[in-house]
Amino acid sequence: MIAIENVHKQFGTLHVLKGVDLSVQKGEVLSMIGGSGSGKSTMLMCINGLEGIQQGRITVDGVEVHAKATDLNKLRRRIGIVFQQWNAFPHLTVLENVTLAPRKVLGKSREEAEAIAIEQLSHVGLKEKLAVFPSRLSGGQQQRMAIARALAMSPDYMLFDEVTSALDPQLVGEVLDTMRMLSKEGMTMIVVTHEMRFAREVSDRVAFFREGRIHEIGSPEQIFENPQKPETAAFLKSI
Amino acid sequence: MYFGGSFSWGDFLFLLSGAVTTLSITLVAVIIGTVLGVLFGLIRAGAPWWIGNTLGAVLDVFRSVPLLIQLVLFNSFNSMLKLNWPTFTVGCICLGIYASAFCTEIVRSGVGAVPQTTRRAARSLGLTWRQELTSITLPIATRIVFPSWIGLTLGVMKDTALVLWIGIVELLRSSQIVTSRVQEPLLILGITGLIYFVMSFPIARLGNQLEKKWGTQ
Numbered sequence: 474m475i476a477i478e479n480v481h482k483q484f485g486t487l488h489v490l491k492g493v494d495l496s497v498q499k500g501e502v503l504s505m506i507g508g509s510g511s512g513k514s515t516m517l518m519c520i521n522g523l524e525g526i527q528q529g530r531i532t533v534d535g536v537e538v539h540a541k542a543t544d545l546n547k548l549r550r551r552i553g554i555v556f557q558q559w560n561a562f563p564h565l566t567v568l569e570n571v572t573l574a575p576r577k578v579l580g581k582s583r584e585e586a587e588a589i590a591i592e593q594l595s596h597v598g599l600k601e602k603l604a605v606f607p608s609r610l611s612g613g614q615q616q617r618m619a620i621a622r623a624l625a626m627s628p629d630y631m632l633f634d635e636v637t638s639a640l641d642p643q644l645v646g647e648v649l650d651t652m653r654m655l656s657k658e659g660m661t662m663i664v665v666t667h668e669m670r671f672a673r674e675v676s677d678r679v680a681f682f683r684e685g686r687i688h689e690i691g692s693p694e695q696i697f698e699n700p701q702k703p704e705t706a707a708f709l710k711s712i
Numbered sequence: 713m714y715f716g717g718s719f720s721w722g723d724f725l726f727l728l729s730g731a732v733t734t735l736s737i738t739l740v741a742v743i744i745g746t747v748l749g750v751l752f753g754l755i756r757a758g759a760p761w762w763i764g765n766t767l768g769a770v771l772d773v774f775r776s777v778p779l780l781i782q783l784v785l786f787n788s789f790n791s792m793l794k795l796n797w798p799t800f801t802v803g804c805i806c807l808g809i810y811a812s813a814f815c816t817e818i819v820r821s822g823v824g825a826v827p828q829t830t831r832r833a834a835r836s837l838g839l840t841w842r843q844e845l846t847s848i849t850l851p852i853a854t855r856i857v858f859p860s861w862i863g864l865t866l867g868v869m870k871d872t873a874l875v876l877w878i879g880i881v882e883l884l885r886s887s888q889i890v891t892s893r894v895q896e897p898l899l900i901l902g903i904t905g906l907i908y909f910v911m912s913f914p915i916a917r918l919g920n921q922l923e924k925k926w927g928t929q
Binding site: 521523546547549550552553554556558560562563564573574577578619622623626 | 827829830832833834835836837838839840843847848851852855926
């Protein structure tokens with residue numbers, strides 16, 4: 474379980490998160506929606522400790538992320554994250570991109586790591602591209618590779634940060650399909666997204682972020698069909 | 713040594729022995745320059761600004777003062793402080809530090825050119841700072857700055873000619889010695905230039921080849 478309690482985050486004088494409370498259960502898919510600058514992506518970066526926080530507490534399965542004694546490198550093995558810019562490692566082949574962390578971080582042998590990587594890459598439909606360098610892949614393929622790369626660590630949680638925002642429209646579908654598949658397999662996911670139809674379809678709950686707080690949270694039906702707050706309705710109308 | 717006479721096979725061998733000295737100085741200086749340059753470059757790229765800027769200011773001195781002055785000064789210190797290092801060592805160290813000042817900026821620009829998001833992605837997989845540096849940042853940065861580094865190496869090879877002023881008989885000094893005897897400066901400078909070219913060309917080619925290989929990735 475991921476528990477977020479009264480989290481505040483500031484970049485200098487900019488107050489990005491102003492007290493976020495949220496908990497995500499094992500097996501749950503939670504979508505975060507909201508305008509740009511509302512703090513949803515920052516919230517995601519705080520969960521695996523890529524960003525520090527000024528106040529509050531985030532715990533992942535009881536481990537406090539921002540405690541001094543916490544080994545973040547160890548914690549991050551269990552939390553996969555996929556970014557908007559797909560961040561392929563350009564000097565490594567697709568296979569090497571995926572085997573890198575299992576080998577370096579988990580200490581697996583090359584054979585073991587490759588077996589895992591091939592399984593994950595087949596899973597996202599990139600079995601034919603093992604020896605190819607990322608620059609030869611389309612954006613959608615690179616993003617699916619990034620998903621496989623995160624899955625190769627067998628994480629307990631997957632975080633997705635606007636993973637389709639930088640893709641050409643015709644490539645969005647293949648990435649969403651991959652995520653859909655993951656959610657059906659029971660992966661715990663937190664998804665920051667602008668794809669409302671997708672959020673509605675796969676989420677167990679949807680959180681609407683506004684000005685650094687969760688303004689409204691509820692089932693997809695509630696948020697999309699019967700929002701309780703006028704700002705939620707206004708946001709959904711505006712996009 | 714006798715005066716007068718024509719350019720002989722012995723003269724050519726003498727030039728070649730000078731060339732070996734030039735290559736040795738180049739090799740040692742480039743190794744010193746690269747090792748220090750990577751170290752300083754990483755400090756410049758990653759350390760708190762006041763450390764990075766102080767280091768940068770010091771290295772700027774070595775980049776700005778003509779190499780010849782540095783060589784003569786360092787050589788004088790060597791005798792004044794009674795260090796008694798061989799001139800070959802003095803030449804190598806001086807050139808090495810000079811090269812490191814340039815290499816530092818090359819490394820810094822290369823590390824700076826690796827997108828922050830890529831480094832983040834690596835850290836998010838659980839890689840430690842050191843693992844990220846050696847598996848992601850340095851390999852990517854190397855590909856980016858390799859042409860500049862080849863340029864630096866070729867530059868150092870030509871700058872080695874200046875060590876003749878502290879008494880090292882390298883290729884250019886050898887050619888002067890031969891010229892003073894044979895009295896055919898154009899011929900001998902021509903041959904000397906050719907030897908420099910023959911030494912530089914493979915390095916430039918190697919650079920091109922690696923770039924081409926990396927370019928297809």
